[in-house]
Amino acid sequence: MCAIEAGKRGRRVLVLEHANKVGNKILISGGGRCNFTNLYATPDSYQSQNKSFCVSALTRYAPREFVALVEKRHIAYHEKKLGQLFCDGSANEIVRMLMDEAEAAKVTIRLRCNVTSIRRADGFLIETDLGFVAADSLAIATGGLSIPQMGATGFAYAVARQFGLNVVATRPGLVPLTSSGQALEFCRRLAGVSIPCTANCKGASFTENLLLTHKGVSGPAILQVSSFWQEGEHVQIDLLPGFDLLTHLKERQAARPKANLQTILSALLPRRFVEAMCETSLPNLDMAQVSIKDISAVAHALKDWTIHPNGTEGYRKAEVTLGGVDTNDLSSKTMGGVGIPGLFFIGEAVDVTGPLGGYNFQWAWASGYCAGQYA
Ligand SMILES: Cc1cc2nc3c(=O)[nH]c(=O)nc-3n(C[C@H](O)[C@H](O)[C@H](O)COP(=O)(O)OP(=O)(O)OC[C@H]3O[C@@H](n4cnc5c(N)ncnc54)[C@H](O)[C@@H]3O)c2cc1C
Incomplete structure (x- = not known):
């Protein structure tokens, strides 16, 4: 979502993903039908040390925005219960939709690419096992610790600490x-x-x-x-x-x-x-x-x-990770690290966690949308 939005602004965007395909968690979510948002996903639904942090993002990118995208693509969906929206068909349709949007925004995606280090240069110098990448802006969207068998890592927390940002203690949630x-x-x-x-x-x-x-x-x-x-x-x-x-x-x-x-x-x-x-x-x-x-x-x-x-x-069975990059060290408007121009944290990596039922994807979309306006 962040890449799409930044791409739409004319930014040259490169997504580095260490898995062999994108959106793995989308694909396994909701029993393969992806519970992609919740109609009642308002800021008071979320847990965080700083409860008001998510207000701005969720107001600017509410569930109806994602629903509009789904409807634009004619993806059939239904409300299962309690405002939970699922695809009628398959979660693959959501990944396809995001991939098409990314392609339209001229986003480049590099798979099987592991980031090994990040350095502050004129912008950022990112070392990967496929070579170096230089970037003005860097958005960390590497999720939390849930389901390590699918490639989840504590990468976002390590980067946050490297740049002096606090990380709220993590624990498995929805487990x-x-x-x-x-x-x-x-x-x-x-x-x-x-x-x-x-x-x-x-x-x-x-x-x-x-x-x-x-x-x-x-x-x-x-x-x-x-x-x-x-x-x-x-x-x-x-x-x-x-x-x-x-x-x-x-x-x-x-x-x-x-x-x-x-x-x-x-x-x-x-x-x-x-x-x-x-x-x-x-x-x-x-x-x-x-x-x-x-x-x-x-x-x-x-x-x-x-x-x-x-x-x-534990994390092996947890749908989400509670805690994460401390929202007191991030701007709620841009998702940027306070005092670190160009560095953004979004999605599950951040200390904002929703309940079961489409809330966590909504946070990922909303925070990604906001960072994409500034990255
Ligand atoms: C089984 C399961 C079912 C779920 N179902 C739902 C649901 O129906 N609805 C809902 O709202 N939420 C659901 N969730 C939660 C939801 O999947 C997450 O909250 C959401 O995917 C978080 O998005 P993200 O982009 O922040 O992180 P992720 O989706 O975890 O994406 C992070 C990406 O970063 C990559 N990565 C990690 N480390 C590195 C690195 N060092 N270098 C390069 N790439 C890296 C990973 O491979 C991954 O592709 C479910 C979670 C699980 C585990």
């Missing part, structure tokens, strides 16, 4: 959480079970599905809260959001005293999950035998299920 001990046994036994829920962590709350896995918990609700979770903290889960379980159980006790608690709960939650809960932490009794205290305890256990993750599945 499955892991468990240990008995909690892990429980998850393993139920691996594959998915339950709609509301997951809460440190004031952030998301109503989506939870998935039990061989390592702990995942699914959209957990990926979302994982960006707020830190070591030692717990995640609180309401397995029946918007449902008054306490009243329901009291009503069922009066109406079906001979029914087993497990049967009553299995009408509300996956049977395998209820069986495992009844074996480990809930009473396995007929409703007539369940005391009022027990009913409250059951309602509490399911409406306020608390898990204590022992970690995350």
Whole structure:
């Protein structure tokens, strides 16, 4: 996006990419259909040490701008849910669109090109394994640490530090959480079970599905809260959001005293999950035998299920990297490094991170657009 915009201004633009093709993350995103933006991607959706930093870019390049580009190219798309826009066909259409725009803006792209060092000269002197490149402006768009197996590197952070810019500590975001001990046994036994829920962590709350896995918990609700979770903290889960379980159980006790608690709960939650809960932490009794205290305890256990993750599945499985180049050291108007004319940082490399659902691409497009006006 940055290259396209700079090219449109008549700048001679060279993109250096160390992979053998561009847009790898676009291609794998959204299950191959690329969730390319979110209609509700407003600045307050993003995490950053400096929450107001992204306001300018997201206002100047809002989701509708990218949608206009997609529509100009007649790429069919749909809203899946919650403002999330996906291609009807394939993510490849988004890469093709960007490549065509880049070609129209006379951008040159050099693949399999690894940058080995950057020096301040009259502008910048960039050493690559394909030779030296001199440039007046340099935009670093090398992403974060997520999915190192696809070529992610900490390159942007190293460049930022080299030029005296601060880097906010990074950690994996939108990532499955892991468990240990008995909690892990429980998850393993139920691996594959998915339950709609509301997951809460440190004031952030998301109503989506939870998935039990061989390592702990995942699914959209957990990926979302994982960006707020830190070591030692717990995640609180309401397995029946918007449902008054306490009243329901009291009503069922009066109406079906001979029914087993497990049967009553299995009408509300996956049977395998209820069986495992009844074996480990809930009473396995007929409703007539369940005391009022027990009913409250059951309602509490399911409406306020608390898990204590022992970690995350790390950058290998993280969709994004939280933290990054400190926005206090960048101009929110140009994305340029403060006091370093010509050096820009955009996209995931910067300490701006969105939730699941098209927000992170929107940040990449918007920040790239802004830098492209000045680079
Ligand atoms: C599995 C997965 C699915 C996702 N799905 C979505 C989604 O549907 N919607 C959404 O909004 N976000 C999604 N994301 C997040 C989104 O992909 C990223 O936020 C976005 O790609 C960031 O864009 P970027 O240009 O900053 O970095 P990247 O897309 O990571 O691009 C960085 C590029 O720099 C190259 N590079 C790195 N180091 C060097 C170097 N030293 N020299 C030369 N080149 C280098 C890399 O090869 C890469 O091509 C997903 C992420 C993952 C991992």
